[in-house]
Amino acid sequence: MLSPATTDLPVVVIGAGPTGLAAAAHLREHGLTPLVLEQGPAAANAVRGWSHVRLFSTWAELTDPAAEKLLAPTGWARPDPGTYPTGGDWTALYLQPLADALGDAVRYDATVTGVSRLGRDRIVDADRDIQPFTVHYALADGREQRVLARAVIDASGTWSLPSPAGGNGLPALGEQAAADRVSYRVPDLKDPAARARYAGKRTAVIGSGASAFTALAALADLAEADDGAGTHAVWVLRRGISGSTFGGGSADQLPARGALGLAAKAAVDDGHADAVTGFRTDVIERDADDRLILIGDDDQRLEPVDEVIVLTGLRPDLGFLSELRLSLDERLQAPVALAPLIDPNQHSCGTVYPHGHRELSHPESGLYLVGMKSYGRAPTFLAMTGYEQVRSVVAALAGDLEAADRVELTLPETGVCGGAGLFDDPAAGQADGGGCCTPAPALVQIGIGAPASTGGCC
Secondary structure (H helix, E strand, C coil), rough: CCCHHHHHCCEEEECHHHHHHHHHHHHHCCCCEEEEEEECCCHHHHCCCCCEEEEECCCCCCCHHHHHHHHHCCCCCCCCCCCCCCCCHHHHHHHHHHHHHHHEECCEEEEEEEEECECCCCCCCHHHHCCEEEEEEEECCEEEEEECEEEEEEECCCCCCCCCCCCCCCEEECCCCCCHHHHHHCCCCCCCCHHHHHHCEEEEEECHHHHHHHHHHHHHHHCCCCCCCCCCEEEECCCCCCCCCCCCHHHHCCCHHHHHHHHHHHHHCCCCEEECCCCCCEEEEEEECCCEEECCCCCECCCCCEEEECCCCCCCCCCHCCCCCEECCCCCCECCCCCHHCCCCCCEECCCCCHHHHHHCCCCCCCCCCCHHHHHCCCCCCCCCCCCCHHHHHHHHHHHHHHHHCCCCCCCCCCEEEHHHHHCHHHHHHCCCCCCCCCCCEECCCCCCCCCCCCCCC
């Protein structure tokens, strides 16, 4: 139970992205004071990093109800709910206006460096729960500041920590030395510099999710352009080809998400990409021609490539929370009560059940990880999941447990079956829905006649 003086403090929200800004809007709606700390110079710093990528959710699924109420007096007009924005559209037409509507409640260029209890490190029990949180942050000019808070909602996401190429979760040997040729983002091939980097080149794309699909489709489009002759992709898959490799297709209740997998399949079918299955990168070497060679953990060597795009997932930054008592799943680094709902080692399909403050709570009372960060290393997070999370969390902080426990969201099916954790099971690579790898690396041709499609990510 917080002391009366503590309850007058703001709720600190870390990150002015979609989920963080929605949390601030809900706090305002409940009469609580938000303070949003954003490390970038403007709202949605991470989203701006993929502003060229088109989302597979429509505008109807990308705005939060409390945020819309906050925006209404400003004259804000909701975009066409049936259209698919890019990250840049989302930022310009919704996220930055929402941050502007919050005014001084958002502080930019404020990088959180640590969170603890006032006068208590993580070891001390005495009066811990009645102490406010102390949040330390650094400004762009190097000055350090701190603010006391009644609660902390960490919506900082996972964008800052992309996973490496190494199949064991560590950077492949030579990966850091090859940093000038390795990217961890979907390239913006409308940017002249990026286009020149990949045009006419042979590029390895490592990964099997929506971002990899988007990159493959973009490289295929470049290969068909007048200035893209010779562009070719090598799609490196740690698992084998199965019924789930290309996503849910027409069975996905988010059609644009299903179309992404079909676009990746078309890239292979049309000869713009080769798929290498069952390959787990262990080493990246430079050859005599200054090209890169990927070497697997079984010593298989792939043909040289000019560039490598690593899209193997993202990870949460937990460093600044080290003085707090967290309860995280040992595999996913997600809250222990949430992890079974999203764990690809256990899921047979892509559905995630609605969840809220109870699944997101920690032994450290008043601390919540929400948004992408709540998923840890798990994939397939949707914006509307984050909006439902913060609706529940803020209701709990306001003392309205009835509203906090109420389910107000139905998530769409992915149409994908097969858990990623089955990669060591030889039988799971079959096309009946298992999601696993083949026993040995192989260069495969997928088939012909897949419908070409355009789509986006995230």
